[in-house]
Amino acid sequence: MAPIDSDDNTTAGQGEDLRTGRRRAARYVVPVAVMGVAAATIGLVPALADSGDPDLPEITAEQLIEKIAASDVQQLSGTVKISTDLGLPDLGGLESGLMSGVSAGPGSGPGSGGDEDGSAADPSAKLTELVTGTHTLRVAADGPDRQKLSLLENAAEYSLIHNGKDVWGYDSKSNEVYHSTASDSAEQPEKEVPATPKDLTDQALKAVDDTTSVTVDGTAQVAGRDAYRLVVKPKQDGSTVGAITVAVDAETGMPLKFTLTPSSGGAAVVDAGFTQVSFAKPDASTFDFTPPKGAKVTEGDEAAKAPERGRGAGGDLAKELDGLKGDDGLKGTEGPKVIGEGWTAIATFDTGGQGLPTASAGGDLGGFLGSLGDQVKGDFGSGTVFKTRLVNALITDDGKVYAGAVTKDALVKAAEAAR
Known part of the structure; x- marks a missing residue:
């Protein structure tokens, strides 16, 4: 045929159903490294x-x-x-x-x-x-x-x-x-x-x-x-x-x-x-x-x-991921905002300056985390992109987070535009 x-x-x-479906799907397939970050955007x-x-x-x-x-x-x-x-x-x-x-x-x-x-x-x-x-x-x-x-x-x-x-x-x-x-x-x-x-x-x-x-x-x-x-x-x-x-x-x-x-x-x-x-x-x-x-x-x-x-703890994981969608967002951070629409929507929020530890400040931990991602630079400063085959997340050194089922270049462009 x-x-x-x-x-x-x-x-x-x-459009809203799309974003909602992606958020719900997050609890199912998001890897640990970006689970909390990408919860608002991933779709299957x-x-x-x-x-x-x-x-x-x-x-x-x-x-x-x-x-x-x-x-x-x-x-x-x-x-x-x-x-x-x-x-x-x-x-x-x-x-x-x-x-x-x-x-x-x-x-x-x-x-x-x-x-x-x-x-x-x-x-x-x-x-x-x-x-x-x-x-x-x-x-x-x-x-x-x-x-x-x-x-x-x-x-x-x-x-x-x-x-x-x-x-x-x-x-x-x-x-x-x-x-x-x-x-x-x-x-x-x-x-x-x-x-x-x-x-x-x-x-x-x-x-x-x-x-x-x-x-x-x-x-x-x-x-x-x-x-x-x-x-x-x-x-x-x-x-x-x-x-x-x-x-x-x-x-x-x-x-x-x-x-x-x-x-x-x-x-x-x-x-x-x-x-x-x-x-x-x-x-x-x-x-x-x-x-x-x-x-x-x-x-x-x-x-x-x-x-x-x-x-x-136990079944509270779903509640925690759902909490990312609320106005309060993560404790100590602003609630996530959505940049773009459809399949290229990117969730972003500010951790309040809580970026990843650097190799110098974080010692072995900072070096280990850095080795798992790609280092990027731009008008937004510098940061690390953590990649899977479906979900990617950019965490800038000043604590901004951008995540979604989008390419690394799309994350960098979003961070540039946000500046």
Whole structure:
């Protein structure tokens, strides 16, 4: 099938939805080095690896987006493979350790144990493992009251189960259980990390506005299902985002595969797709759960009452990132402002002169941090740009921060213009 262009099918007035979607997506894919900085700007985007080229009726991009929106798959089961490659430097395992620390607080992290360390089965901490590396998930759903997601690990498994009023998290490695009830909305653990192609697609489609090109680019076959390929690309130069390609099931309208490639090319930053899927009703026993004998069980209300363990304790990471969007911003700083629009929007704020320590003033720490970034100079003075394959951040020596899913040159130009 030939590509079908539909650049005019964007929805007016969704600029704010774009920025909101990017802010929410930050908690999912931003690396530790710039997590707090880029929380206000990052969005998800992809390109697709698939097989087959089924002959399907032509469809416009607008019709395909409507098909996704109208999709109402209530029952399914399957296996999803998700890979994330932000291109962070190899720090000998420090990267994954930092991610756990940011999620669960100093000295906690999944599997750390200890009465004051929370539960290794708390989903707000456990599912952050999906932001790096390659993982295999088993998913099942039977309507709005029954869902199950299992993260398969080496000789271990983590499961998040919603069955009626009960929400269970179980970590087989530590034999710990986390429990809350769906009726206790304040205590219910939310699946903060988008783990399926549909989750990722819902986030990406929030980026569709008049700065976006949307087309249908042929067909594909994913997990044995015929699908259309929806491609979303920035129209603007300067974005690190290359293109979003979503494989949409031709029959149900459900996204089957989502792959994110950066504008710099190379391997995907995010690639998530079903390797097997069935839309038959799962067996009711799939959602049954009883804590194993000897397991440590933590109730959600007990976890909420536990003393904070420092920045990002337990599920508070999301609240902290959301706090970056408020008028108060970070303590001691002005709230972040947004420069530009669409895919090249840049969040900026002033730390009040709290720049990175220099090699002379910060000793080994200053030298280490400097070695992880690129030194830049301009009318704004000097600073350091920290780069990943998707999110970049410029921190000037006088404490100004500029961050977004944009190139290093775009950050430098923004800093120059701000002077």
